[in-house]
Amino acid sequence: MERRAIFPNKKLPYLLVAPQMAITLVFFFWPAGQAVRQSLYQEDPFGLSVTFAGLANFHRIFADPNYLYSLQVTFIFAIGVTVMTMIPALLLAALIDRVVKGKLVYQTLLIWPYALAPAVAGILWLFMFNPGMGTLAMLIRSTGYNWDPSLNGTQAMLLVMVSAAWKQVSYNFLFFLAGMQAIPKSFIEAAAIDGAGPMRRFWTIIMPLISPTTFFLLVVNMVYAFFDTFGLIHAVTAGGPGKDTETLVLKVYNDGYVNLNMGGSSAQSVVLMVIVISLTIFQFKYVERRVHYS
Amino acid sequence: MAQVELRNVRKTYPGSAAEVIKGVDVSVGDGEFLVLLGPSGCGKSTLLRMVAGLESISSGDAVIDGKTVNQLEPKDRNIAMVFQNYALYPHMSVFDNMAYGLKVAGLPKAEIAQRVGEAAEMLELTPYLERKPRALSGGQRQRVAMGRAIVRKPAAFLFDEPLSNLDAKLRTSMRMQIKQLQRRLGVTSLYVTHDQVEAMTLADRIMILNQGVVEQIGTPMEVYSQPASLFVAAFIGAPGMNFMDGTVSGGGHAVTLKTGEVLSLGSGAVASAQDGREVTLGIRPEHFALTPEGDGAHLTLTADYIEQLGADTLVHGKFGTGMLVVRVAGERSVAEGDKLALTATPEHLHLFDRESGRRIG
Ligand SMILES: Nc1ncnc2c1ncn2[C@@H]1O[C@H](COP(=O)(O)OP(=O)(O)OP(=O)(O)O)[C@@H](O)[C@H]1O
Numbered sequence: 001m002e003r004r005a006i007f008p009n010k011k012l013p014y015l016l017v018a019p020q021m022a023i024t025l026v027f028f029f030w031p032a033g034q035a036v037r038q039s040l041y042q043e044d045p046f047g048l049s050v051t052f053a054g055l056a057n058f059h060r061i062f063a064d065p066n067y068l069y070s071l072q073v074t075f076i077f078a079i080g081v082t083v084m085t086m087i088p089a090l091l092l093a094a095l096i097d098r099v100v101k102g103k104l105v106y107q108t109l110l111i112w113p114y115a116l117a118p119a120v121a122g123i124l125w126l127f128m129f130n131p132g133m134g135t136l137a138m139l140i141r142s143t144g145y146n147w148d149p150s151l152n153g154t155q156a157m158l159l160v161m162v163s164a165a166w167k168q169v170s171y172n173f174l175f176f177l178a179g180m181q182a183i184p185k186s187f188i189e190a191a192a193i194d195g196a197g198p199m200r201r202f203w204t205i206i207m208p209l210i211s212p213t214t215f216f217l218l219v220v221n222m223v224y225a226f227f228d229t230f231g232l233i234h235a236v237t238a239g240g241p242g243k244d245t246e247t248l249v250l251k252v253y254n255d256g257y258v259n260l261n262m263g264g265s266s267a268q269s270v271v272l273m274v275i276v277i278s279l280t281i282f283q284f285k286y287v288e289r290r291v292h293y294s
Numbered sequence: 295m296a297q298v299e300l301r302n303v304r305k306t307y308p309g310s311a312a313e314v315i316k317g318v319d320v321s322v323g324d325g326e327f328l329v330l331l332g333p334s335g336c337g338k339s340t341l342l343r344m345v346a347g348l349e350s351i352s353s354g355d356a357v358i359d360g361k362t363v364n365q366l367e368p369k370d371r372n373i374a375m376v377f378q379n380y381a382l383y384p385h386m387s388v389f390d391n392m393a394y395g396l397k398v399a400g401l402p403k404a405e406i407a408q409r410v411g412e413a414a415e416m417l418e419l420t421p422y423l424e425r426k427p428r429a430l431s432g433g434q435r436q437r438v439a440m441g442r443a444i445v446r447k448p449a450a451f452l453f454d455e456p457l458s459n460l461d462a463k464l465r466t467s468m469r470m471q472i473k474q475l476q477r478r479l480g481v482t483s484l485y486v487t488h489d490q491v492e493a494m495t496l497a498d499r500i501m502i503l504n505q506g507v508v509e510q511i512g513t514p515m516e517v518y519s520q521p522a523s524l525f526v527a528a529f530i531g532a533p534g535m536n537f538m539d540g541t542v543s544g545g546g547h548a549v550t551l552k553t554g555e556v557l558s559l560g561s562g563a564v565a566s567a568q569d570g571r572e573v574t575l576g577i578r579p580e581h582f583a584l585t586p587e588g589d590g591a592h593l594t595l596t597a598d599y600i601e602q603l604g605a606d607t608l609v610h611g612k613f614g615t616g617m618l619v620v621r622v623a624g625e626r627s628v629a630e631g632d633k634l635a636l637t638a639t640p641e642h643l644h645l646f647d648r649e650s651g652r653r654i655g
């Protein structure tokens with residue numbers, strides 16, 4: 001059943017959504033429109049004249065090996081972050097049921113990282129793993145392993161992945177926990193009586209029943225890795241070493257604001273926009289079909 | 295098939311001071327159908343779940359088939375349970391729901407298919423095997439839950455109010471099916487309900503539970519005709535038994551009611567030493583007989599309110615400070631305001647100690 005608020009006043013509802021609409025228009029639709037427009041034009045190096053270029057900017061970026069490399073980096077990063085987020089979150093959510101004392105303390109502590117600003121989280125990890133002074137970096141180096149993410153692309157990627165995932169685990173944990181708590185206890189009990197041990201119950205009962213949550217989080221994490229990690233990556237590696245951690249958002253920023261190639265950068269943002277819009281549509285289409293338990 | 299025994303079983307939930315089950319002793323014979331009956335919150339589910347292994351046993355022993363199972367996981371107790379909400383796995387077809395336990399046990403595919411097929415046949419579920427539970431009616435779901443229990447051929451069935459989510463008519467027919475199925479399979483069964491009609495019709499024996507204490511264990515007829523306590527007397531039978539306060543008199547041969555009437559106890563006489571003991575006298579509505587006015591010792595009741603049920607008629611009326619209900623044959627016409635002269639045969643009088651509530655004769 002859907003519940004709707006009924007407003008006797010015809011103007012009030014519009015008045016109430018107006019501020020949000022204004023923000024959306026000014027900060028989302030307006031720049032988005034600008035980006036789409038700019039992606040179709042080319043600016044001369046001095047920014048004095050603009051000429052209509054059609055889809056030339058798009059052709060150019062897809063022919064650019066740097067762009068394709070960034071695309072690859074982004075996918076590896078997104079998949080890595082999603083996996084590194086969801087597996088620990090799922091594990092923590094599944095295990096918290098077994099915690100008898102101080103359940104609330106654990107839950108609260110697990111949620112904290114989410115409250116951190118991305119750049120702050122990035123700095124935190126940067127310090128911890130800085131080869132010169134990071135506590136954890138020291139630890140790694142003391143084993144004889146040559147840890148230096150500022151030189152080694154794989155290590156840099158690993159570092160940004162872990163820090164991005166770490167921040168996102170809380171959010172995933174909360175959703176998994178809520179999903180699991182919504183499963184009636186009697187299903188688990190019935191399975192226990194049917195002879196299934198905890199692992200089997202987890203895979204055959206709990207996992208299928210929280211699959212809408214899992215799917216939802218999958219999309220959310222992808223979107224997060226694609227778009228919300230700018231501040232974090234920027235703080236930790238700034239896309240380096242070389243371009244080994246330069247994801248698409250970073251590249252948009254570097255090309256547009258650092259290298260002032262507005263047309264190319266705008267075309268890249270449009271591609272990103274298309275990706276996020278498709279992910280969202282995909283999400284809405286499938287997550288709406290919720291599982292009903294009884 | 296097996297015996298299920300509880301020996302001085304007690305339960306206190308962690309974090310709460312109150313003892314919920316206060317020492318239950320019962321032995322359920324091989325193939326016997328025992329019904330746990332009691333009001334809401336008396337601990338029926340708790341007791342059943344302790345047998346299932348879903349709740350720990352605070353003290354005492356649960357013994358299945360001669361083996362103490364206190365420390366065993368549910369899966370190692372060889373029992374099957376039917377839940378009140380059926381707990382069918384919503385993402386699995388009817389077939390998979392029934393097959394789950396067998397798959398977990400690692401049975402070969404062919405045997406699983408055969409066992410599920412048989413159970414489905416027995417429960418008339420064959421046409422629905424591919425459906426998901428949400429596409430079934432309440433009665434069908436209930437049968438799937440039964441099916442899931444029987445395919446595993448367990449030592450005992452545990453039922454926790456399996457019929458309470460069905461409408462009255464379906465409940466009656468399912469009740470019959472459960473009973474027939476249990477007879478046919480001969481599986482020891484523990485069945486929890488708060489519905490006394492269900493208990494009377496299904497049980498080989500009924501165990502009546504009151505606040506974690508066993509009030510009586512007996513056949514349906516025993517608990518009806520020889521209730522061990524006021525609690526049982528009031529709980530069994532609808533409408534409930536009438537109670538009147540009185541004292542033992544006539545050298546243990548009679549009871550003098552507060553209202554002055556003297557009722558003979560006939561062969562149910564108690565020791566003469568009991569004279570003067572404060573008792574509560576119980577008579578079921580169906581055990582009053584109407585007599586012509588002025589014919590020996592009797593009670594007089596003025597009909598206040600009449601319920602005609604067809605086969606019989608219930609007459610409610612004030613008596614002393616309380617109310618009495620009398621069941622008379624449906625053909626007999628009674629009008630409000632009528633004065634009825636009633637007698638009760640001595641063998642149908644129940645005598646309870648006023649203090650303890652226990653039966654004395
Ligand atoms: N997990 C629990 N923790 C603490 N107390 C509990 C728990 N489960 C049940 N109780 C308490 O134990 C008592 C018995 O509960 P139980 O569920 O066994 O009653 P019941 O006879 O099955 O009642 P109903 O007919 O309503 O199902 C109740 O007072 C209840 O509040």
Ligand SMILES: [Mg+2]
Pocket residue numbers: 338339340454
């Ligand atoms: Mg119960």
